[in-house]
Amino acid sequence: MDVNISVKNQQPNKRPPLALSTKSKSDWWRSALGDERGSLSVLIIALFCITVAALMVMTDVATVMVAKRSLAQATEAAAQRAAHTLDPAAYYAGKGTIFTASLAAITGREHSPIPIDCNHALIDALLELRSWSNNDGDMKRHELQGIVLTNLECDGTSIEVSTYSEVKFPFRVPFSRMESAYLTSTAGTTNQVQEGFYLFGIRLN
Secondary structure, three states, X not given: OOOOOOOOOOOOOOOOOOOOOOOOHHHHHHHHHHHHHHHHHHHHHHHHHHHHHHHHHHHHHHHHHHHHHHHHHHHHHHHHHHHOOEOHHHHHOOOOOOOHHHHHHHHOOOOXXXXXXXXXXXXXXXXHHHHHHOOOOOOOOOOEEEEEEEXXXXXXXXXXXXXXXXXXXXXXXXXXXXXXXXXXEEEEEEOOOOOOOEEOOEEOO
């Protein structure tokens, strides 16, 4: 029996061509640009928040600097007022004649410091600081909550005054709970006789 076997050349299975996306090129560009616009929006918002936070911090720093200067002026004023508290008993004890000041000016000898009444100096310093705390003028910053005397050192010829005050920030420091800061200041002074020729307490030269 004759058997005819026919062999067909079978083509290997080929994958069907990939179907082209139904989106056109313009639709693809629109979606890409849309994603970029969203990323830019987030970046702009973040930069805006950083800028606002930096401005708030700069404002707080400027406020502290101005308040520090105001506190220093108040401390200097208290020290000056306290130093002008004369101790009459020590001032007039053992003084020379009316020619003492003239001889000191001629010989170039330094005048001795004017004695200070330390008890009254403390009262005058407190009164001056109280006046500054209640003052609403330009010299005293409204951010200062009150000026407190922390220390007064007096040796009879010189005064050193130390103070502190709390300053309120215009803005709370971003990402923190800081709303205020404490400032300190120290000032010292002494009284010296002004050089010149005096006659019965009147300066002639």
